[in-house]
Amino acid sequence: MLTLFNFLYKHREPGIFQRLPIYIFNIGRKRAPPRGGIEFNMDQTSMACATSATNPLTTNGVSLLFASLDALADGLFLLDSNNCLAYTNHQATQLTGLRQCDLQGKQITDIFMEPALAALITQTRRTQCSNHIEIDTTNHERRYEYRCLPSSEGLLLFVRDVTASRQQGNHRTEAGKQHEQLLEAQAVAITLSETNRQMDDFIGIVSHELRTPLTTVKANIQLAQRQLTRLSRESTQLESEQQARIVQIQSNLERAERQANRQNRLVGDLLDVSRIHSKRLELALTPCDLAVIINEIVEEQLQMMPTRSITLESSCQAAPILADRDRIEQVIHNYLSNALKYSEEETPVRVRLLCEEGYYRVEVIDQGPGLTPEQQEHIWERFYRVEGIEIKSGNGVGLGLGLHICVSLIEHHQGQTGVISVPGKGSTFWFTLPRDKEIQPSPTTV
Numbered sequence: 493m494l495t496l497f498n499f500l501y502k503h504r505e506p507g508i509f510q511r512l513p514i515y516i517f518n519i520g521r522k523r524a525p526p527r528g529g530i531e532f533n534m535d536q537t538s539m540a541c542a543t544s545a546t547n548p549l550t551t552n553g554v555s556l557l558f559a560s561l562d563a564l565a566d567g568l569f570l571l572d573s574n575n576c577l578a579y580t581n582h583q584a585t586q587l588t589g590l591r592q593c594d595l596q597g598k599q600i601t602d603i604f605m606e607p608a609l610a611a612l613i614t615q616t617r618r619t620q621c622s623n624h625i626e627i628d629t630t631n632h633e634r635r636y637e638y639r640c641l642p643s644s645e646g647l648l649l650f651v652r653d654v655t656a657s658r659q660q661g662n663h664r665t666e667a668g669k670q671h672e673q674l675l676e677a678q679a680v681a682i683t684l685s686e687t688n689r690q691m692d693d694f695i696g697i698v699s700h701e702l703r704t705p706l707t708t709v710k711a712n713i714q715l716a717q718r719q720l721t722r723l724s725r726e727s728t729q730l731e732s733e734q735q736a737r738i739v740q741i742q743s744n745l746e747r748a749e750r751q752a753n754r755q756n757r758l759v760g761d762l763l764d765v766s767r768i769h770s771k772r773l774e775l776a777l778t779p780c781d782l783a784v785i786i787n788e789i790v791e792e793q794l795q796m797m798p799t800r801s802i803t804l805e806s807s808c809q810a811a812p813i814l815a816d817r818d819r820i821e822q823v824i825h826n827y828l829s830n831a832l833k834y835s836e837e838e839t840p841v842r843v844r845l846l847c848e849e850g851y852y853r854v855e856v857i858d859q860g861p862g863l864t865p866e867q868q869e870h871i872w873e874r875f876y877r878v879e880g881i882e883i884k885s886g887n888g889v890g891l892g893l894g895l896h897i898c899v900s901l902i903e904h905h906q907g908q909t910g911v912i913s914v915p916g917k918g919s920t921f922w923f924t925l926p927r928d929k930e931i932q933p934s935p936t937t938v
Contacts, residue, residue, distance in 0.1 A: 566639075567651040575600050575613060578646065587636075587651055600649065609638055616640040616647060626654065641678070648678075702759045710752045717745050761893040765874060768900045775816040775904060779928060782811035782820070782852055786845055789824050793832070800832060800885070801840035808847035812928040819901045820925070824854065826894040827921045831858035835918070837885050848924070851907070855922045860884070863913040871911060872899045898923070 561568060562582035570579040580588075580595045588595065588603055595603065601610050606627050616623050624639040635655045641648040724738050767773040783806055790804045813820075831841045839859040846853040861881055863871060870876045877892040899909045902923045913919035 565652065569600060569603075569649040569651065571600055571613070571647040571649060573646060575647075577603070584651070587653070604638075604651075612638060612640050613647060613649070616642055702755075703763070706752060706756050706759060710749065710756065713745055713749045713752060717742065717749070720745070758891055761891060761897060764897050765893055768897065773900075773904070775819060777814050777816055779812060779814055780817045780820075782813050782815075782854070782925065783808065783845055784810075785817065785821055786824060786843060786854065789821060789828065790843055793828055797832060797885070799837060802828075802832075802843065803840060804843050804845075806845040808845065808852075811845060811847065811852045813852065813925050814928050815905050815925060816901075820905070823898045823901055823923060824856075826898050827854075827856040827923075830894070830921070831856050831860065831919075832885055833883055834858065834881060835860040835884055851924045851926050853922060853924045855920050857918065857920045859918040862915040862917050862919055863911065864915055868911055868913060871895055872909070 564581055564583060567584035567587040568579075568581040569577055569584055572578045577595050577598050577600060580592055584595065585592055590603070600613065608625055608627055612623050612625050620642045622639065622641045624637060626635055626637050628635050633655075634653060637652045637654045639650045639652075641650070720738055720742050724735070764773065786806075787804060790802055794800070794802055828841070828843065835841060835858040841859075842855075842857040844853075844855040844857065846855070863878065867878050871878070872895050873892075874896045875892040876896070877890070902909050902925070905925055907923055907925040909921075909923045911919055911921050
C-alpha cells in the first residue's frame with residue numbers, strides 16, 4: 493500500500509473533502525478497501541474507483557485528486573516492493589514519452605536504465621532514508637535529478653529536469669533547497685499520516701473485540717452474586733463454616749466485578765478516542781444544571797471513599813447549561829479521581845464552581861506532587877503519562893487517555909480546559925462551559 497494520497501488529502505484545499513484515506517493496491521492483490529477508503533484497482537487498464545458508503549466521494553473529487561498529482565512540477569513514480577510502477581503522474585509521462593497505461597507495472601530500471609539510479613533505490617530501501625542523485629544522459633544533453641523517498645510499503649521517486657538551472661550555475665539555489673526541504677517534509681507527513689491511521693484502526697478494532705467478552709464476564713459475575721445472595725437468604729440452617737465460605741465467595745466476586753468495571757472503563761476510553769479521531773462521537777445535548785451534576789458526583793465519591801475530605805464551593809445556586817450530561821459527568825469524574833489518586837489520603841481535595849461573565853468555570857484543586865511546565869504542555873496528549881508520580885490512593889494505572897478525552901469533550905461543548913500547577917504544591921485542573929443562553933445547539937455527531 494502506497495500512501496502519498498493520505499498526504500495530499502491532508503493538505504488539500506480547505507472545504508473540498510473531509511480527510512479520506514486512499515489506498516493503492518498492487519497488481520493481483522485481492523483485498524477489500526478499509527472502511528471509508530477508496531480502492532484503485534491496478535489490475536485493470538483504467539483504474540476503477542469504488543467508494544464506501546460512509547464517505548461518498550464524487551467524480552469531481554477524484555478528478556481533483558489526480559489533478560493535484562498532475563500539477564506537480566516533478567515526475568512522480570510510485571514503486572511497489574518489487575520496484576514496479578504502481579502509479580505515474582502526467583509529468584512522468586512527459587519525461588518518459590510513454591503513456592500511463594504503458595508505464596503501469598513496468599520495472600523502473602526498464603524505464604531509466606541508469607546503474608546509479610538502481611543503486612540509489614537499493615540504498616533507500618536499505619537505509620529507509622531519503623537519497624538523491626543527479627545523472628547526465630548518455631549524450632550529456634540533459635541532466636536529471638532523482639530523489640528517492642521511503643514510504644510504508646514502497647518508494648516515491650521524484651524526477652526533475654535540472655538542465656537549465658545547472659547550466660546557469662544555480663547548483664544550489666535557494667529554490668532548490670526549498671524544494672528539497674519540501675520533499676523531505678512530504679515524506680515525514682506521509683509516514684506520520686499512515687502511522688496515525690494504523691493506530692486509530694487498531695484502537696477501534698481492539699476496543700470492540702474486548703467489549704463483548706467483558707460484558708459477558710460482568711453479566712456472569714452479577715448472576716453469581718444474585719444466586720449466592722438468594723442461597724444465603726433461603727438456607728438459614730447452613731453451618732457457620734458454610735456461611736463463611738459463601739461470604740468469602742461473595743467478596744471474591746465483588747473484587748472481580750470491580751476489576752471488570754475498571755477494564756470496561758479502559759475499553760470505553762479506547763472507544764472514545766477512536767470515535768473522537770474518526771469524528772463519530774455522538775453527543776446528546778439537553779438542558780441540565782452543572783451545579784447539580786457536580787454536587788451528585790462529589791457525594792458519590794464521598795460514599796466510595798468516606799475517609800477522604802472533599803469540599804465543594806459554589807458561587808451560584810444554579811448553573812444551567814446545554815450539554816451531554818453523561819459526558820460532562822465523565823470529565824468531572826476524571827478530574828476528581830485523578831486528584832484523589834495522586835494526593836495523600838489525609839490531604840483535602842477542593843471542587844469549585846464559579847459563575848463568570850457568560851460562562852461557568854469548574855476547578856478541581858489537589859495537594860499532590862504538581863507538574864512541571866514541560867509536563868503541563870504534554871498532559872493533554874493521547875497516551876501521555878507523567879513518569880515518576882506515585883499513586884497515593886486507589887489502584888490501577890490508566891492508559892493516558894483520560895485528559896485527552898476530557899479536552900476533546902469540553903471543546904465540543906464550546907468550552908476550554910487548562911491546568912495551573914507548581915511542582916510540590918499541587919495542581920488545579922479547570923474547564924469552562926458556556927451558560928445556557930450563550931451556547932447554540934451543535935450537530936449531535938462531532
